[in-house]
Amino acid sequence: MKKFFACLLVLAIIVTIVPINIASAETGGYYATGNYRNVFVETGRTEAQVQDKMNTMFDKFFKGDTNNQRLFYETGTDEAYIRDTGNGDVRSEGMSYGMMVCVQMDKKKEFDMLWKWARNHMYQTSGQFKGFFAWQCNYDGGIIDSTPASDGDEYFAMALLFAARRWGNGTGIYNYEAEAQTILDAMLHQSDDGVGYNMINKNANQVVFCPSAGNYDFTDPSYHLPAFYELWAMWGPERDRATWSKVAATSREFLKKSTHPTTGLNPDYANFDGSAKEVSWSSGHGDFRFDAWRVIQNSCVDYAWWQKDSWPATTFAPKIQAFFKNQGLSTYGNQYTLSGSKLSSDHSPGLVAMNAVSALASDATTAKPFVDELWNTAVPSGQYRYYDGMLYMLGMLNVSGNFKIWGAPTEPSVTRGDINDDGTIDSVDFALLKSYLLGRTTTLPNMKAADLNGDGVVDAMDWAVLRQYLLGIIKTL
Missing domain, CATH: 1.50.10.10 (Glycosyltransferase)
Known part of the structure; x- marks a missing residue:
């Protein structure tokens, strides 16, 4: 069938097509729009490749070799x-x-x-x-x-x-x-x-390091989860919803204060004012170490879900990306002082995964090197696979658009015909569909948008609908 319509496609493509602007894509975070970015697809992979990668990852960690993978x-x-x-x-x-x-x-x-x-x-x-x-x-x-x-x-x-x-x-x-x-x-x-x-310090409105004597008066920046707190302000016990809203806002400001102004690095532990915290029982937690990796994910997921503060996109993600890019994308260490002096040369999959999640507060082109690094990183294995492996799974879910807010009011929306998700239905979308139908590409940026007649299949019938729309023969999709 594809060959039969190839000639028609070639004829149609020479028709002068005037781009038709549609309403801009919905603004706001995932909770408001229901649109989850698959940055792997944005940077060149197919939906099928991503799904296969996710399935393989799950199988290794949940069903794999007992001694080396599971x-x-x-x-x-x-x-x-x-x-x-x-x-x-x-x-x-x-x-x-x-x-x-x-x-x-x-x-x-x-x-x-x-x-x-x-x-x-x-x-x-x-x-x-x-x-x-x-x-x-x-x-x-x-x-x-x-x-x-x-x-x-x-x-x-x-x-x-x-x-x-x-x-x-x-x-x-x-x-x-x-x-x-x-x-x-x-x-x-x-x-x-x-x-x-309590697990939330009442005076500071911040999550505590531990709800115990001596650990109630400071925090761990990687425990700050404003994306979660916003949901608890709607779904939690009614008497506490206003409190959770305050905790979310406080955490966002805390993350700014605890971040180094040049490198973008956070300490493992911190005082409630954001200053680095050392503890008596273990040294070095005023530096960027294993806990601190997760701050990257927490900040950028919060931005992706809610977009209540532009700081992760305008300041935090660019600094983190610049720092680790300058350190060498495939060779950067896994521990640093906050000012950027390397403390370990180990290159850890868990940190690779967290850095890739910075894509959620960045455009795909800028984030691509970090996304590629995660894509090319093997599923962690061996004796020390646990922490790297858990962060690897969370990172893969986030970058692939599979870390979702179950219970949000909207399902992912689709603009029929806007195959490249640029907010406009035009000749670019037409060309993408043509390439797919001719077998030159195996997937499309947005397969659902390419199913113009909503029959669950992307085929020549969808091409016919798109052609009629672009020529003005029909007015809606």
Whole structure:
């Protein structure tokens, strides 16, 4: 059929086509528009290639070789945990990240298995940490350290809220909505009975390093998740919604203050005023080290979802990209002083993934070297695959447009005919469709937009509709 219409296409292409301007693409973040960028496709890959890459990634981490690839380990018939293969333990960070990966990739079985393990073995119902999750356990579920790590609880709550909206609620611990609301309530009210500490410092309106004595008065910049807080201001317990809105705004300002003005680097730990924080039990956390990698993702995802502050796009992402580009895209180290002196020459896949997420606050051309670097980075394997691997999965989801706000009011919108997503239906779109129908290309920037008659297939019938529209024979698509 393609050959039959090739001659017609060639004849039609010589017709003078006047570009027809349509309304500009919707402005605002993903929550408002429902349009998720697939930056891999924007920078030259096909939808099929991206999906294959995502499937391969999931299979290796969840079904792969036990000793060299897998991070997901089943125990019993209906529980599973994410293993920190480098340290030989299970962490709330990895469990909650794993759940987020599963809800984004529509893996309900694996999600439920992780959640049951976390709820049965990590969740604490009494004492100073009641309502929170122990950050570190043995493989058999025994608690090694009962202190909560705030980012784990944050990701648990967000993953559960998405699960409720994507799959619906079950009963007991599988009433995802109720479980999430309980976690959110504890974050702000755990200490109301005079025992313990909240996960959000009431005076600073910022997430704390740990809700415990000595750790309640400073923070970890990578725990700041304003993109999540905005959703909790709408979906969380009603009495706390105004507070979560304040926390989101405060976090955005904090991230600016904690970022080095030249390099764009953040410290691992910081005081609430943004200044770097050193601690007595471990050295070097006033520098850009492993925790700090995640600030890149947190800032740029917040911009992509909400666009409430232009700083990530105008200032932060350009600085981060410039710094690491100057360090050598394939050779930059994984730890630096805030002013940019290299502390380690290791080139880590986790940091590669976080740098690629800066594309969400950047144009595709500028971000392409970082996106290419992630695309060309192998799925982490070996003994120390855990942290790199978890960030690799999150980075891949974000860059491919698969880290979505389940429960947002809008579905991804499609402007029929605007095949290259530039806001105009014109001869460029016509030429792209021609190339696809002639077999010269295997995909299109926006396949849904190319399906002009909405029959689920991109074929010569769509070419005929587009031709009639551009010639003015029909007025709408």
